[in-house]
Amino acid sequence: MFPGGMNPRNMGRMMKQLGIKNDELDAKKVEILLEDGTKLLFDKPSVQLMEMQGQKTYTIIGNPVLEKGIPMEDIRLVSEQASVSEEEAKKALEENNGDIAEAISKLKE
Numbered sequence: 001m002f003p004g005g006m007n008p009r010n011m012g013r014m015m016k017q018l019g020i021k022n023d024e025l026d027a028k029k030v031e032i033l034l035e036d037g038t039k040l041l042f043d044k045p046s047v048q049l050m051e052m053q054g055q056k057t058y059t060i061i062g063n064p065v066l067e068k069g070i071p072m073e074d075i076r077l078v079s080e081q082a083s084v085s086e087e088e089a090k091k092a093l094e095e096n097n098g099d100i101a102e103a104i105s106k107l108k109e
Contacts, residue, residue, distance in 0.1 A: 021051040030060050037069035074100055082107035 006014075015022055030042040045062030070093045078089035081104045092103035 019052060021049075023049045025049055025058075030062075032064075033069070037071045039067040039069055040064040041067055070094060070098055074098065078103045078107070 012022070025047040027045055027047040028043075030045050030047065032040040032042075034040065042060055042062040042064050045060050048059040048061075050057045050059070070090055074093060075086050075090045078084075078093060078100055079086045082089065082092070084092075084107050088107065089103065092107050093100070096102040096106065
């Protein structure tokens with residue numbers, strides 16, 4: 001139930017009168033990449049798009065799964081030091097739990 005006992009239908013009408021457009025998106029997965037390389041993965045989330053005065057706001061409802069990523073600076077460092085592609089460097093880092101020295105050592109073998 002909405003605040004003040006307003007039913008969803010009346011709320012929708014009121015939002016429309018105010019020029020607010022609200023739609024539910026058919027999303028299968030949402031991925032948010034944080035600055036530190038951590039990923040928030042939402043599987044089968046409920047995603048609402050609200051548009052008002054040309055601005056779009058997305059609301060994601062669901063339970064995220066945290067996935068720690070390998071920082072790009074570590075990938076580049078390993079790539080340069082071992083003279084391999086960034087793809088190979090990333091794979092080596094993942095296999096060695098992010099240990100830069102171990103990844104470089106394995107790639108140079």
